[in-house]
Amino acid sequence: MRQGPAVDLTARARRVSLLVLDVDGVMTDGGLLYDASGTVRKRFHVHDGLGIKLAQEAGLEVAMISGLDQGAAAARARELGVVEYHGGHLRKLPILEDILARKGLTFEHTAFLGDDWVDGPVMARVGLPMAVADAQPEILDMALWVSRRPGGHGAVREAIRYLLSAQGRLQGLWRKWER
Ligand SMILES: [Mg+2]
Numbered sequence: 001m002r003q004g005p006a007v008d009l010t011a012r013a014r015r016v017s018l019l020v021l022d023v024d025g026v027m028t029d030g031g032l033l034y035d036a037s038g039t040v041r042k043r044f045h046v047h048d049g050l051g052i053k054l055a056q057e058a059g060l061e062v063a064m065i066s067g068l069d070q071g072a073a074a075a076r077a078r079e080l081g082v083v084e085y086h087g088g089h090l091r092k093l094p095i096l097e098d099i100l101a102r103k104g105l106t107f108e109h110t111a112f113l114g115d116d117w118v119d120g121p122v123m124a125r126v127g128l129p130m131a132v133a134d135a136q137p138e139i140l141d142m143a144l145w146v147s148r149r150p151g152g153h154g155a156v157r158e159a160i161r162y163l164l165s166a167q168g169r170l171q172g173l174w175r176k177w178e179r
Pocket residue numbers: 022023024025026114115116
């Protein structure tokens with residue numbers, strides 16, 4: 001993980017208004033279950049799902065950019081109300097540039113949670129590059145924040161918890177739910 005006195009992680013987290021998620025290996029453990037017809041099934045974690053809903057409720061937009069384009073990821077995006085789902089893009093940077101242009105945001109407003117080499121070009125640009133615990137070594141090196149949990153096991157919820165906490169929004173959300 002990149003570290004040093006020059007990096008004010010909390011200040012970077014406070015500027016984030018868009019969290020972009022990779023799908024395979026981040027929202028899933030990377031496993032791809034093929035049935036005999038070739039249809040791919042994926043396992044998503046319910047903690048991540050509620051985390052995404054909480055982020056949206058707090059005004060933190062969540063997007064998904066996947067190198068693969070498989071129905072399971074698109075269905076999960078629909079289920080969670082993630083409008084900015086983009087599947088089948090190994091080159092993720094142009095997709096993110098388009099999202100930012102449409103929303104009038106910059107890279108500084110963006111966090112990206114990734115795990116593998118295809119995420120590198122985007123992580124090199126965003127204000128807050130984040131990685132899951134079991135990301136590839138080069139991606140861990142690029143990240144300013146690394147989850148304790150591996151991909152597919154609540155790492156997304158952990159990232160959202162970190163961002164909302166840094167932004168002072170986590171306690172207010174919890175107070176609305178605790179009774
Ligand atoms: Mg991945």
